[in-house]
Amino acid sequence: MLGQQIISGLAVGAVYALVALGFIIIYKATDVVNFAQGEMMMVGTFLCLSLLRFFGGSFLIAVPLTLFAAAVIGITMERFALRPLIGAPLFTIVIITIGLSMVLRSVAGVIWTHDIFPFPAIFSERPMHVFGLVVTPLTLGMVATAGVVMALLYVFFNHTRWGTAMRAASENQTAAILMGISLRRVLTLAWGISAMLAAIAGILVAPMTNVHTNMGLIGIKAFAGAILGGFGSFPGAVAGSLLLGVTENLAAGYLPAGLRDVLPALLILGVLTLRPTGIFGQRVRRRL
């Protein structure tokens, strides 16, 4: 029982982690927390549902098309809603992202209605026995997919020219410009990648949560996971999100109904009280 709770907690946590990484990629590129991240996930999931219907349920066709469309939407949002605000106070920009989340929710409501739709699972939901635990391929698939995506991100940011350039730009924009790195291109990449991460997360989690216009609230959990891990740190976002997912699941399994939703909040409060910078957070250090 405990083992199963932990595994399904990790699966949900892995989904939070993908959304959390999207938060951080945009934050590192722009210093802005994109509060539309959860809604980008919701729209991506709806898109995938429509594409699945259109292509007779083929994930092989629907998923790549969804990722492409999600990237286009993310890039468009950056280009037309946020880029004109470069140089504006951060607070203004953050408010704009909240506005964007509302726009995405209403537009999704107009296109897909505010009803709740079941979403087909990309991996089977038939339980099987692994090392004495009853798990579903879906749960394992969620963890594995998130793992593969994270590995790809790691390789991108550490071993490619543009990935390294994005890290450089997040450290010092002026110096990055002097290297000939186009900051506009960095922003485009950040928003495109974040939107794709959100869409993948939605596709993975939707069989459990269904698809609906309020699905973006998962973004708040992912944001909490990212803060728990130390906002701005990639490994921190993953660790914090996994910890949050597992805690939530254990609370749901073992605690009376009234306490279930409180435990994750207590966890965040506790960690941040003891370590205000989060689990992996670094003190801001600067050396001249």
Add this chain to the structure above:
Amino acid sequence: MTPASLLTIHDLSAGYGAIRALAGVSLDVPPNRIIAVLGANGAGKTTLLRCISGLVRPTAGRMQFLGQDLARIAPEVIVPLGISHVPERRQVFPSLTVLENLKMGAFTRRDASGITEDLERMFAMFPILRPRARQLAGTLSGGEQQMLAIGRGLMARPQLLMLDEPSLGLAPQIVDEIFRVLGVLADSGLTLMLIEQNAAKALAVAHHVYVLQNGRVALSAPAEGLRGTTRVQAVYLGGGRRARAGEA
């Protein structure tokens, strides 16, 4: 001096909001020369470099590099033209490794084998960086960071290397080492444009000196005649070492 100019600047003005940092600067950078730009804090030296590298858009005037107009083009286009700017206070990327920093210097280049060769050249030129290649740049000492910043600037294979106060805050032996390398670079045919507070050091290596004062060229002269005199220091630099605050 030499026939054609690498960089010519004519009547350049620039500012930040209401503050006018450059008020009609004209200068000429011939190839294979070291040009020193001296001046007190706030004289407009840094702004001049920032205009050339495209960080600041001038409000008036012309800049031509190898016949190409620079005034309206983006930094990502200016770097591959052959201008590299080593910014004030070094500004290496602290949580990138030394090797990654150097590779970022070559960001606009696509010739992988040439980049590998140049990395080797940088490690030969600054041997102290070689054992630190995998170390994060933020863990280097100030002098090592300055060498890394220069190496990073050279990785773009520039024709003109602009340095903003490479000696700032460094111990005298390290300053000597950095100026020795700048001399070697100039001998190899690179053109250097050097901003310095350390007027004596700059005069020792430079061929030609421009002194900026309140955003204008107050003096343009061959460096030889000014060496060993304290005239530049006394007349134009406001008595040398003052607290650095808000350099524009």
